[in-house]
Amino acid sequence: MANGFTFLILIIAGLACGFVDSMLGMGYGVTAVTVMITFGVAPAVASASIHTAEAAVDIVSAGSHWKLGNVEKDKAVMLLLTGIPGAVLGAIGLSLLALNAAKPLVAAVLLMLGLLILYKFTFRWKPKSGTPKKAKKYTKTHLGFLGFIAGFIDTSAGGGWGPVLTSSFVASGSEPCKAVGTVEFTEPLISLAATATFGYMIGFDAFLWVIVIPMIIGGILLTPLAAYLCKKIPHRWLGIMIGLWVAILNARTLISSL
Numbered sequence: 001m002a003n004g005f006t007f008l009i010l011i012i013a014g015l016a017c018g019f020v021d022s023m024l025g026m027g028y029g030v031t032a033v034t035v036m037i038t039f040g041v042a043p044a045v046a047s048a049s050i051h052t053a054e055a056a057v058d059i060v061s062a063g064s065h066w067k068l069g070n071v072e073k074d075k076a077v078m079l080l081l082t083g084i085p086g087a088v089l090g091a092i093g094l095s096l097l098a099l100n101a102a103k104p105l106v107a108a109v110l111l112m113l114g115l116l117i118l119y120k121f122t123f124r125w126k127p128k129s130g131t132p133k134k135a136k137k138y139t140k141t142h143l144g145f146l147g148f149i150a151g152f153i154d155t156s157a158g159g160g161w162g163p164v165l166t167s168s169f170v171a172s173g174s175e176p177c178k179a180v181g182t183v184e185f186t187e188p189l190i191s192l193a194a195t196a197t198f199g200y201m202i203g204f205d206a207f208l209w210v211i212v213i214p215m216i217i218g219g220i221l222l223t224p225l226a227a228y229l230c231k232k233i234p235h236r237w238l239g240i241m242i243g244l245w246v247a248i249l250n251a252r253t254l255i256s257s258l
Contacts, residue, residue, distance in 0.1 A: 047155060052195045065180070179242075
């Protein structure tokens, strides 16, 4: 059982993860699960516990981004239609197997995407145009494929919905705040699907509730502020921050995997 000091540390950890996740559209699951696995928690239990906390935090984040007009509804619907089945299959796979073989490949691809975003917003930004270039128009098939892959990676690797989708949308020319808002708006249902599947596969009693509860408390405190900052920060600087964060997260994952 966690003592008072540990409880406070977990609240602070949840606060930091929730803030970064809501402002940049990624980082909660990857960061939190990495910490838990480092301390010897089984991957399935770590992913299950963090997705439970993330589901609650993301509901607040989703509402904040929706209220601020950061959500592209046409993208959100298609992402959910395929992302939920992907998340369920990923949770089943992680519960039955150790799905670590694909992590270096996924991390390498996302690292390159992060560096591409960083390059575009640092060196190719055109102030007069308002955005680096016209945003790419996604087909339903493309969105469906992205949603399924992101959902599967998210639950099987402990995080990935944000890094895969936010980086893909920003790299293709979407406004950073719209990319973040759309991803954050869809994430609660992905996390809930993962939580329900993990609960069925390994039992809800296996979840580390002593970690989940303070992570939820900390996570929701600054989430509305993070969504507001996402809306107000200039596109160029938000794009640079997203690219840098994607690169850092996946460079660390790639190094640890190899």
